[in-house]
Amino acid sequence: MTGGVSRWRRRLNRWLTPFLRWCHSLSNTLAHMWRRSLQLRVVVSTLSLSLIVIVILGVVLTSQITDRLLEAKITAATEEMDRARGVVEDQLAGVDGSAALKDQLESAASSLTSRNQAGGQASGSAGTFDPALIVEQDGPRDPVFAGPADQIPDNLREFVHNGQIAYQFATVSDPEGYSGPALIIGSPTASSISGLELYLVFPLASEDRSLSLVRSTLLIGGAVLLVLLAAISLLVARQVVLPIRSASRIAVRFADGRLKERMPVRGEDDMARLAMSFNEMAESLSKQITQLEEFGNLQKRFTSDVSHELRTPLTTVRMAADLIHDGSESLDPILRRSSELLVAELDRFEGLLADLLEISRHDAGVAELASEQLDVRMCARAAVSTVRHLRESGTELIVDMPDDPVIADVDPRRVERVLRNLLANAIDHGEGKPILLRLRADDDALAFIVRDSGVGLRPGEEKLVFNRFWRSDPSRVRRSGGTGLGLAISVEDANLHDGKLEAWGEPGVGACFRLTLPRVRGKKLVSSPLPLKPTTAKFVRTPSNADIVAEEVGEVTSSIPTPHETESRTGSQGGERS
Known part of the structure; x- marks a missing residue:
C-alpha cells in the first residue's frame, strides 16, 4: 500500500513539477511585461474598470x-x-x-x-x-x-x-x-x-x-464595447506613450554622447511642452558638457606641459642638491639640516611630478598594461615593504593572505602602486589604529581590501575620494607626504586591468577600500570574493591574526608572508584619502 502511494506521488510530482515551472515562468513573464509597459498598464486598467462598470450596468438593467x-x-x-x-x-x-x-x-x-x-x-x-x-x-x-x-x-x-x-x-x-x-x-x-x-x-x-434576449444582447454589447474600449484606450495610451518613448530613446542617445539629439515639437499640448522643456534641458547640458570638456582638455594639456617642462630644471636642481648633500659633512649644522630638507622636498617634488606624468598618460589614453602571470602576494609584500611610515607612526599592520599562491594576469608595478597608495592612505587617516590588508580569490577574480578604524568617510564621500586633489579635511596632516593624486591614479590602474576600486566608510568607524581584479585579462567581473562593507562595526584582532608591532622585521626577502602575519615595514609614499 505504501509503495503504491509512493509511486502515485512520484508520478504526480513528475507531471506537476513541469506545470508549476511553466506557471512560474508565465507569471514572471507577465510581471516583467506589466512593469516595463506603461501602455499595457493603461489598457488593462481601463478594461478592468470598464468591465466592472459594464457588469454593474448589465445587472441593473x-x-x-x-x-x-x-x-x-x-x-x-x-x-x-x-x-x-x-x-x-x-x-x-x-x-x-x-x-x-x-x-x-x-x-x-x-x-x-x-x-x-x-x-x-x-x-x-x-x-x-x-x-x-x-x-x-x-x-x-x-x-x-x-x-x-x-x-x-x-x-x-x-x-x-x-x-x-x-x-x-x-x-x-x-x-x-x-x-x-x-x-x-x-x-x-x-x-x-x-x-x-x-x-x-x-x-x-x-x-x-x-x-434571455436582453441578457444575450447585453452580453454581446458589453463584449463589443470592451473591444472598442480596448482599441480606444490603446490609441489614447499610444498618443501619450510614444512621446515618452521618443524622449527615452533620445535621452539614451544623448547619454551616449550624441549631444545634438533633440525631441520633435508638434502642436502646443502637454507633450509639446514636454518636448520643449526636454530640448531646453538638453541644450543647457550640451553647453555645460562642452565647456567642461574644453576645461578638462585645457587642464590635461596644462598638466602634461607643466610636468614635461619641469623635468629638465628639476633634474638640474636634483644634481645640485645631491652634490650639496654629499658634501654636507663638511658644512655647519644649519646648512647640513638645510641640505637634508632640500633633498626631502625634492623627493616629494619628484613624486608629484611622477604622478602628474602618470595621470597625463591616462588622460591621453597612452597608458599601457605590462601584464604577466605571477603570484599577486608578491605585490602585496612589496607594497608593505615600501611604506616606511608604519615604523615611524607605530601603526599595526595585519596581513591576511592565503597559504597557496594566487596566480593572476596583472601588471605587478601598477598593482603594487595601488596597494601602496591604499596603505599610505590608511596610515594617514587610521589615527594609529590597526590596519588590515586581506587577500582572497575565487576561480574568476581576486580581491584586496585595506581597512582602517580611523575617521571614516561621510555619506557621499566614497565617490569623491577618488577625485584629483580632493580632501575631506584640508587641515589634516599628511604623514605620507602624498600628492593628492594617489587614489585617482589607483582607479585608473584598476580600470586598465578591467577591475574595480571601491570605497566604503562610516564616520567614527573607519574606511575600507576594495580592489577587485579578474584573474584572466579581459574577463568580465561578475562578483568580488570579499565584501566591501565590513560585517563587524569595529576591527577586532584575534589570536590567529595577532600582530607583532614592536619588533623590526628588516629588509624584504623573496618569501611570501603567511596568513595572518603582521609586519612593520619601511618604504616610501602612497596616495591619500582626503
Missing part, C-alpha cells in the same frame, strides 16, 4: 427589465382573473344543479379554455393560461377539482381559501411539454358552488425568452 416585465404580467393577469371569474360565475349559474360537481367544474374550465384560445393572444391580454377549479369538501373527503390542481402551491391556496386574491411565481410543467417558471393567480368566486376557488396558471415562456 436586467433587474429593471425583469421587474417591469413581471409587473406588466401581474397587472394583465389580475385583469384576466376578473374576466375569468365572471365567466365562471355566469357559466355555473346556467348549469343544471343536478349535474355532478366535477362535471360542473370541468364544464366551467372548458369554457375558460375555449375563451382563452379564442382571444388570449389579443393585444393587451396576459397571454395563454391554464384554468384550475378547486372545491374543498367537508370532512375527510378529497377536494373536487378540474384542471392542473396539482400545480397550485399550498401556501397560495391558503391565501385564496381565506378569501383573498393572491399570486405566486412557481415552476410548473404541463402535458404539452412546457416546464419552467409560471405566474399562478388565485381568487375565490361568488358562485352557486360554495368554496369554489379559481386559479389561472400563466406560463412565463415569452417573458423568459425576452429576458
Whole structure:
C-alpha cells in the first residue's frame, strides 16, 4: 500500500513539477511585461474598470427589465382573473344543479379554455393560461377539482381559501411539454358552488425568452464595447506613450554622447511642452558638457606641459642638491639640516611630478598594461615593504593572505602602486589604529581590501575620494607626504586591468577600500570574493591574526608572508584619502 502511494506521488510530482515551472515562468513573464509597459498598464486598467462598470450596468438593467416585465404580467393577469371569474360565475349559474360537481367544474374550465384560445393572444391580454377549479369538501373527503390542481402551491391556496386574491411565481410543467417558471393567480368566486376557488396558471415562456434576449444582447454589447474600449484606450495610451518613448530613446542617445539629439515639437499640448522643456534641458547640458570638456582638455594639456617642462630644471636642481648633500659633512649644522630638507622636498617634488606624468598618460589614453602571470602576494609584500611610515607612526599592520599562491594576469608595478597608495592612505587617516590588508580569490577574480578604524568617510564621500586633489579635511596632516593624486591614479590602474576600486566608510568607524581584479585579462567581473562593507562595526584582532608591532622585521626577502602575519615595514609614499 505504501509503495503504491509512493509511486502515485512520484508520478504526480513528475507531471506537476513541469506545470508549476511553466506557471512560474508565465507569471514572471507577465510581471516583467506589466512593469516595463506603461501602455499595457493603461489598457488593462481601463478594461478592468470598464468591465466592472459594464457588469454593474448589465445587472441593473436586467433587474429593471425583469421587474417591469413581471409587473406588466401581474397587472394583465389580475385583469384576466376578473374576466375569468365572471365567466365562471355566469357559466355555473346556467348549469343544471343536478349535474355532478366535477362535471360542473370541468364544464366551467372548458369554457375558460375555449375563451382563452379564442382571444388570449389579443393585444393587451396576459397571454395563454391554464384554468384550475378547486372545491374543498367537508370532512375527510378529497377536494373536487378540474384542471392542473396539482400545480397550485399550498401556501397560495391558503391565501385564496381565506378569501383573498393572491399570486405566486412557481415552476410548473404541463402535458404539452412546457416546464419552467409560471405566474399562478388565485381568487375565490361568488358562485352557486360554495368554496369554489379559481386559479389561472400563466406560463412565463415569452417573458423568459425576452429576458434571455436582453441578457444575450447585453452580453454581446458589453463584449463589443470592451473591444472598442480596448482599441480606444490603446490609441489614447499610444498618443501619450510614444512621446515618452521618443524622449527615452533620445535621452539614451544623448547619454551616449550624441549631444545634438533633440525631441520633435508638434502642436502646443502637454507633450509639446514636454518636448520643449526636454530640448531646453538638453541644450543647457550640451553647453555645460562642452565647456567642461574644453576645461578638462585645457587642464590635461596644462598638466602634461607643466610636468614635461619641469623635468629638465628639476633634474638640474636634483644634481645640485645631491652634490650639496654629499658634501654636507663638511658644512655647519644649519646648512647640513638645510641640505637634508632640500633633498626631502625634492623627493616629494619628484613624486608629484611622477604622478602628474602618470595621470597625463591616462588622460591621453597612452597608458599601457605590462601584464604577466605571477603570484599577486608578491605585490602585496612589496607594497608593505615600501611604506616606511608604519615604523615611524607605530601603526599595526595585519596581513591576511592565503597559504597557496594566487596566480593572476596583472601588471605587478601598477598593482603594487595601488596597494601602496591604499596603505599610505590608511596610515594617514587610521589615527594609529590597526590596519588590515586581506587577500582572497575565487576561480574568476581576486580581491584586496585595506581597512582602517580611523575617521571614516561621510555619506557621499566614497565617490569623491577618488577625485584629483580632493580632501575631506584640508587641515589634516599628511604623514605620507602624498600628492593628492594617489587614489585617482589607483582607479585608473584598476580600470586598465578591467577591475574595480571601491570605497566604503562610516564616520567614527573607519574606511575600507576594495580592489577587485579578474584573474584572466579581459574577463568580465561578475562578483568580488570579499565584501566591501565590513560585517563587524569595529576591527577586532584575534589570536590567529595577532600582530607583532614592536619588533623590526628588516629588509624584504623573496618569501611570501603567511596568513595572518603582521609586519612593520619601511618604504616610501602612497596616495591619500582626503
